[in-house]
Amino acid sequence: MTSFSKSASSEQELKWAWIWFKQLSAFHRRALNREREFSADEVIAYLRSKRDANVPAWKRMKVIKGLIVFRQQVQKREADDLLPLQEKMREIIHIERAKSDGYDTIEDVVGKINPREPDAIQEFRRALRRAGMALRTERTYVGKLKAFMADRALTCLADFDRIGASDVEAHLTDLAVDGNVAPSTQNTSFHALLKFFSLVLKREMGKIEAIRATKDSMAPTVLGDEEIAAVFEGLSGVHLVIAKLLYGCGMRISEAIRLRVKDVDFANKQLEIRQSKGGKSRLVPMPDDLIVPLQRWVDSRKALHAQDSADGTASVWLPHALDRKYPSAHRELKWQFLFASHRLSRDPKTDKRHRHHLHMDTFPTHLRNAVEQAGLLKHVTSHTFRHCYATHLLWAGTDIRQIQQLLGHSDVKTTEIYTHVRNPHETKVESPLDRMMKVKRREDSREGNVGLGCL
16 A cells, blocks of 8 residues: 555645745745745735735635745744734634625624723633634633733733733632632633633643642432422423423523524424534434423414514524524524513624523522422532433433433543432342341340240
8 A cells, every 4th residue: 555645635735835935936026946035024015915906815814824834844944923924814804704794894793892891801702702602601701811810910911921821820729729619610710711822812821730629529419200390390381391301301401491493393203402512413302291382382482473573573693693694584483592581682792682592590590499399408400400311311221322412422421420320229239237237136036035935
């Protein structure tokens, strides 16, 4: 078998690197010498000529990438002076795409930014939105950056010139030692700062060796059938339907409230969960007990949508710029959220008014009241129903790989946590204490019988 030292893509990169270098040399009327050094200013002048010739930004980006490859692989030199050109061209590409979609500025794409916020926060919001991060993720990451800025007395973007890995390491260590935070909280702070360094500061954060927050791994809380039924007794209306979705389908609360009308497939008795954690989608079976309630809820949603359409307010937020690709989709019934809010709200990114889904914090309040009414002393949250779904399936003999697929886990190791919950239906392991007390009772009984015989 013939082996190749370079892949086909690498050969293409080198081919185009030579083409762009030849064109650059011809533009500046220089001899074609592979060892001839060229500066960033020469590249900028050449790119401006391409821009004046109406060459789009995405194609000018190919010129920069080709010249970087030529500098690194052919001339065996550093290309650090060309990297800022690459970053700047990325911004220009975003702006050009925005204008081609009918927007005037990049602000219209990423949404309104509060000008009173520190410039570092503003730039971080823009970068996160350009990267397609969810609004909840943006809020979380911005909160972590604000905490870091307060901890290090930073007020603006220029202050970050003196910030490096040691500052981040000290901040994360303080969180673990003084703040006594959970590992997930420390990890979130780390990833937020990592994003800020890469997206805004455009540099490596460096190696971090902070003291890690530790937390004992615990088996998830699982309710019995009677306990779940008791909680259901304390819920009604939309909150009862949501609770049954969480337990009957293993959904996260965010997945349940974001269901759209089109995601409910009565013909195939299944629900489609789109863009869940990690951007994954999956199909889950629809429980028979939920068919009638969901049909009723779809009917009531149709009535509300008809009223919104008559009022001219029918609109819903759409992901991934679908509202620009399909301009009328936001008014169609199939795209509406199934569990809609009772009032219209304004999108903080685009400032447009939509009928959004129920607020994330609405269900937990009703759940807490239902748990107290049921007299349960266990710590029960929305996610507890997902734990119950997986554990009860496992106890019923469902293959763990199938449970992994239904839950949407990337790794079966995540699903294996449910194997740590003891199955009350299995043969009970007799405690040494119970065994000892049984022996003692038998011995006491025999002694008593002997005493009676002597009488």
